[in-house]
Amino acid sequence: MTAPVLIQAAGLAALAALSPAALLVAAVFLGSANPRRTVLIYLAGAVAVTVVMAVILLVVLHTGHLQSSHQRQPRYGLRLGLGVVMLLAGVWLLRRGPRPPDPDRASRGFLDRLLARPGNKAAFVVGLLVYSPSLTFIAAVQVIATAKASAVADVLGVAVVIIITLALVWLPLITYLLAPDSTTMTLRRFNGWLRSNGFRVAVVALAIGGVALTIDGILGLTGVVS
Helix, strand or coil: CCCHCCCCCCCCHHHHHHHHHHHHHHHHHCCCCCCHHHHHHHHHHHHHHHHHHHHHHHHHHHCCCCCCHHHHHHHCCCCCCCCHHHHHHHHHHHHHHHCCCCCCCCCCCCCCHHHHHCHHHHHHHHHHHHHCHHHHHHHHHHHHHHCCHHHHHHHHHHHHHHHHCHHHHHHHHHHHHCCCCHHHHHHHEEEEEHHHHHHHHHHHHHHHHHHHCCCCHHHCCCCCCC
8 A cells, every 4th residue: 555545644644533512522532420431432432334334344445346457447446436425415504504502402412311321331322323324434545445445455555544533532531541530621722712712713624625526536637647
C-alpha cells in the first residue's frame, strides 16, 4: 500500500472522527460513577460496529475485484459517487440549518435516555449508535479496500482508519487516566464549543471529504491518475 493511499484514508478517517456526539458521550461517561469501565465498554461497542462494517466493506469490494487494474472505471466511479453523495449531504445539512434546542420537548430521545443511566449495557449500545458507519468512514475504508495491496496491508490500513476514527474515545480515556481533573475540565469546555459549532464541523467535514473524493473520482475516470 502506497503512502498517498494511506494518507488519503487517514484524512477521511480524521473527518469521520470529528463527531460532536462522540465527545459529548465521552464527557458524560468520564463523569459517571465508574468512568474507566464505562468508557472502556463504550469503546468496545464503537470498535465492534466499526470493525464489522469495515470487514463487510472489504469483503464486498474485494468480491467485486475493485482493487484490480481492470476494474478502474468501477473503482473511480465508486469514489466519485461517494464524493457526490457527501456533497449532497453537506448541502442538505446547510439548507436545513442547525436544529435549535427545544427546552419544552416532552420526551428525550433514545440516546439521551441511555446517557442518563450509563450502565454497562447502555455504554455498549451507545458505542454502537454513535459510531454507526458514517459516509466519511465508509469512504476511508473503501480507499483501503480498492487499493492494490496485500491482505496484510489491507488489515493494517483498516486498523489505522479505525484507530483514527475512534480517537475521541480512546484519547480522552488515556488523558483521563493521566490527569483526570484537567481532562474533565477540558472536555467540558471543548464540548461547549462543539455544541455551538458542531453543525459547522459536520458540514465542513462532509464538504472536504466530498470534494476530495469527487476530484479523485474524476481524475481517475479521465485517466489523469492511475
